[in-house]
Structure formats: structure tokens, C-alpha cells
Amino acid sequence: MAWLKTRMRAAQGSGNASQRAGERDAVSASRRVVLRRAFTAAFPYTVPIMAGFVFLGMACGIYAHSLGLPAWVPTLMSVLIFAGSSEFVVASMLTGAFNPLQVFITAFIVNARHLFYGISMLERFRHVGKKRPYLVFGMCDETFSINYATPVPKGVDRG
Amino acid sequence: MTVLQQVATILAAAAATVLTRALPFAVFSSDKKTPRVVRYLGAALPPAVFGLLVVYCLRNVDVMGGSHGVPEFAAILGTAALHLWKRNMPVSIFGGTALYLVLLYALGLA
Structure with missing residues (x-):
């Protein structure tokens, strides 16, 4: 397992280097092309997750409605808690x-597993620059599985 | 609860959740080298977490009664076989889920 990690990291490193060289070669390559490449690389991996999110989101909305809560409550929770x-x-x-204290403690316990996700992603989120805060905020079960298990193709940056 | 109290409740939960996500990154900041033990845990935990999730999924399966967990274990074997064959995550997820639902309907459990 460890040798695989090292190899993967080495491959990632060289990928980044050649990516930088590639960027210098093709200064004309517009940002749009880069974004499209990242999108076509990432989208297929996220389709199963999207299916899960859509139905879980609907279930959460229906549940909140059944409790007599207004629509802004699940919306605000989706944005802030995620x-x-x-x-x-x-x-x-x-x-x-x-x-609120009880809610704080309960939410911390329910989400304590994120601590382990964070420890696993420490090295990978090390050199992602300004995208790091959002990657850390958006780290849930689903994004963790994808970010951990998906090889990032050449020419597409992590995150 | 007033609207203000509801917002405060959601903010409290959001703060706790952000804390669970950001704490490892705050404690092991990028300037210092991450301790070996923590780096080992980072490498060893994900497979353990995935194993744990399988156990967690099956926590309500009654092996002694009902359908004896047959549809669950058949669906897991089917999913594993499909993944070893095609190596395609969406195919495995949707195929495995479809197999499980078909088994549940065939046995009259859903």
C-alpha cells in the first residue's frame, strides 16, 4: 500500500511538472479550454454522487416540510452545513x-468522521492554493471518496 | 423557536461541522512536517473507513430470520463481480443497486 502511495505521489508530481511546461507551451490555450478539460474529466466521476445528492436533498426537503419547517430552513442548512x-x-x-450548545455538540459528534477524512487529505490538499478553504469546507462523505480515489488526469489540476 | 433562534441553531450546527472538517488542517499546518503517525493514519484510515461503511450498511440485516440476508450478500457479490469485470464505478453502483432492488421485488420484500 505504501509503495503505491509513493508511486502515485511521484506520478502526480511529474504530472504537475509537465502540466506547468504544457501551460508555458500553449499560452494561447484559453482558460475556457482548461475549464472544459477539467469538466469533462471530472463529470463522469460525479454522476453517481449527483444521483445520491438529488434524492437525499429531496428527502431532506420533504422531511423538513413534514416537520412544519419553512423552505428556507433546509436551503440554509444545505448551504451552511453541507x-x-x-x-x-x-x-x-x-x-x-x-x-444551540446541544446542537453544536450533536453536530460535532455526528460529523466527527470528517476528522479522519481531513487527516487522510492533509497531504493532498497541501499545494492547492486558494482552492484549499473550499475543498476543506466541501469535504463530505461523497467528495472525500471521489477526491481520495480518483486519479487526477494530466493537464487538470487537483480541486 | 423564533426565526432568529432557528438561524442561530443552524449556525451552531454549521460551526461544529466546519470544525470537524478544518481541525486536522489547522492542527497540522503546512509549515510544519506532519508527524509520521498522523501520515500513517492518513494512509491507513480510508480503507478502514470503507470497510466500516460496509459493516454500517449491513447493521440491520437479520441473518437468523427474514430473508437471512440473502439479497444483501447476493447484491454485494454481484456488485463486486461487476466491478472486477468492468472496473467502472457508475456501472458498479447502478448495476449493484438494480440487482438488489430486483432481488427484493423477486422475493416480495419491497
Whole structure:
């Protein structure tokens, strides 16, 4: 396992170097081409995740509605929390008494697994520059599986 | 709960969630070298997490009663076989899910 990691990292390193060289060669290559290449490389990997997100999102919205919560509640939770399981828990807690500390502790425990995801992604998110905050914020079960398991093709940057 | 309290509740949950995501990156900042133990955990944990997720998925399967977990284990074997054959993640996910649903309907469980 370890040798594979080293090899993968080495391959990534050389990929980055040749990518930089490629960028210097083709200064004319517009940003749009780069974006399209990244999109066509990434989209197929994310289709199964999208199917999961769409149905989970609908389920969360229906659940919040069944609890008598207004539509902005699941919307705000999706934007700010972005973690499926805890959004269901928080939705049910929104119907109870106001206790933000209890909500904080519950959400931390439910999402404690992210700590392990973060430890696993420490090295990979090291040199991604200004994209790092968003990659860290958007790290959920699904994005972790993709970011961890997907080889980044040549000419496409991580993140 | 008032609207303000609802917003505060959501913000509390969001803060806790952001903390679970950002804490490892904050503790092991990029200036210092990450400790060996932590780097080992980073390499060793993902396979463990994936294994754990399989166990978690099967936590409600009753091997002693009902359908004895036959559709679940048949679907897992089918998914694994499909993946070893095609090596295509979307094909494995949709194929495995379809197989599981067909088995559930065939056995009259859904």
C-alpha cells in the first residue's frame, strides 16, 4: 500500500511538472479550454454522487416540510452545513426547545468522521492554493471518496 | 423557536461541522512536517473507513430470520463481480443497486 502511495505521489508530481511546461507551451490555450478539460474529466466521476445528492436533498426537503419547517430552513442548512446526516438531525432539533450548545455538540459528534477524512487529505490538499478553504469546507462523505480515489488526469489540476 | 433562534441553531450546527472538517488542517499546518503517525493514519484510515461503511450498511440485516440476508450478500457479490469485470464505478453502483432492488421485488420484500 505504501509503495503505491509513493508511486502515485511521484506520478502526480511529474504530472504537475509537465502540466506547468504544457501551460508555458500553449499560452494561447484559453482558460475556457482548461475549464472544459477539467469538466469533462471530472463529470463522469460525479454522476453517481449527483444521483445520491438529488434524492437525499429531496428527502431532506420533504422531511423538513413534514416537520412544519419553512423552505428556507433546509436551503440554509444545505448551504451552511453541507453534511447530509446532521441536516436531518438538526431539522428534528429545530422543532424542539432552543439549545444551540446541544446542537453544536450533536453536530460535532455526528460529523466527527470528517476528522479522519481531513487527516487522510492533509497531504493532498497541501499545494492547492486558494482552492484549499473550499475543498476543506466541501469535504463530505461523497467528495472525500471521489477526491481520495480518483486519479487526477494530466493537464487538470487537483480541486 | 423564533426565526432568529432557528438561524442561530443552524449556525451552531454549521460551526461544529466546519470544525470537524478544518481541525486536522489547522492542527497540522503546512509549515510544519506532519508527524509520521498522523501520515500513517492518513494512509491507513480510508480503507478502514470503507470497510466500516460496509459493516454500517449491513447493521440491520437479520441473518437468523427474514430473508437471512440473502439479497444483501447476493447484491454485494454481484456488485463486486461487476466491478472486477468492468472496473467502472457508475456501472458498479447502478448495476449493484438494480440487482438488489430486483432481488427484493423477486422475493416480495419491497
